[in-house]
Amino acid sequence: MELIAFYIFAAIVTVSALSVIIARNPVHSVLWLILTFFTAAGLLVLIGAEFLAMLLVVVYVGAVAVLFLFVVMMLDVDFVEMKQGSLRYWPFAGLVGIAFIAEIALASFARETDGTIDFEAAPGAATNAEAIGQVMYTQYFLLFQLAGLILLVAMIGAIVLTLRERAGIKRQNIAQQTARRRKDATEAVPVEPGKGI
């Protein structure tokens, strides 16, 4: 049963990953990419890493890919025109591809395994969320904090780059608005008939 599910998921991942680069329409590419992420999450569930699978869906499919799609949909680029000159990049792309395959092959040959994957990094943990927590917050605590700091710096950088203070713009101050009372704004004037103010 698990094997059948694996082959189904693996086939979908391969086909959709291929479609990401083959699809002519960039929006379709992103949609295929989403399918790839989602099916990869299914593969993670199959090996028992359900926590990682859910994180993959929440972070990559739920947030990152949404922004991808957002940007691609807003772009108004003539992709047919862009594709025409792409042939001369093939040697470089091929080189990157070969390097990538070689790295994967190296990693899989270097790792001695009998085909099964074990999650015994944190023995005694009931679920793999606990296992990840135990490793991440003890053994790799410093690296974890460092990664968080890098993300914080990146976030602040993005805000600083896009923040513009333009002079002469009227901004809404909600606290000021709600603090306004009736007597600040209105005045009752007894008006005599026929005279006006």
Next chain:
Amino acid sequence: MSSLIENNGVLIGWLLVMGQIGLFALVVLLSIAFLLLLDRKVWASVMMRKGPNVVGPFGLLQSFADFGKFLLKEIIIPAGANKTVFLLAPVMTVALAFAGWAVIPVAPGWVISDLNVGILYLFAVSSLGVYGIIMGGWASNSKYPFLGSLRSAAQMVSYEVSIGLIIINVILVSGSMNLTAIVDHQGSGFWTWHILSFNNILLFPVMVVAFVMFFVSALAETNRPPFDLPEAESELVAGYQVEYSSTPYLLFMLGEYFNIVLMCAMMAILFFGGWHGVVPFGSDFVNQFPVWMVNLGHLAWFMAKTLFFFFLFALIKAVVPRYRYDQLMRLGWKIFLPTALAAVVITGGYVVYVGVQG
């Protein structure tokens, strides 16, 4: 569920599982049909109208009449629309909304899949709901739907952040990501429900604030008024669903209501004790009855709580005016996000230094 397969053999076990899922889906679908009517009735009552009252007694069959109407109409696909994506979008919306129900425990042991990471699964599935809307808006090849879908994407991504942080609060207090465990953590009477948490009295203010934020974020996440900007009819006609008609529109609407009821069920489970009653009966009393009877009682509690939140959703639709878009973003990012973050820090500190009781 896996026990069914182990006890009855592969074939019969699978059939039983399928039957279970089918029954559950049927019950949820039927409930949605009547909840739709309730929504319209509440809305009408606030406006001192009668609401739908022609089809069936008190208009009870109105949803079924609408269903038939939607099915029989012609599907119109606009010229220049991306046909595949256009039709995929509503199907995806309804499928994802349905998928969330797989982990909702409605009574002790009555759950289709008792995932260890159930709450994360719910969060993941509800965060995928935005795709149906974006795809629908883009594939329509029309300006209003596109604008509506862009608004919606920004809105849903923003409020997801605070929903996620509030969920972390609940996970910290109950010490588990399994929905059944979260419900059981609130099992000893209404004072142990997470919204009150009188057994951890210091957390009481935090949880109340967290619940209010969750409720408002749920309104925004499901595009309900006062946050229904993606489909603001005065500005965008009907947002992302302008070009949809007939069955695809029905699917969109169905998906929306699935999500709303799912959010109501989530509120009941995370903060209001799920299937547990207000006061626990002793186990001696409960054990007199057969298990299915007890479970039906639990189911009634769960449904009553969900119904209560749905009623609130319907009421709010009628009484609150629509937010402006920049105010919506301000509320999400400048108020909810810092407050939810502070709540996580306080709850985390409490869990580590004081310790959760019960």
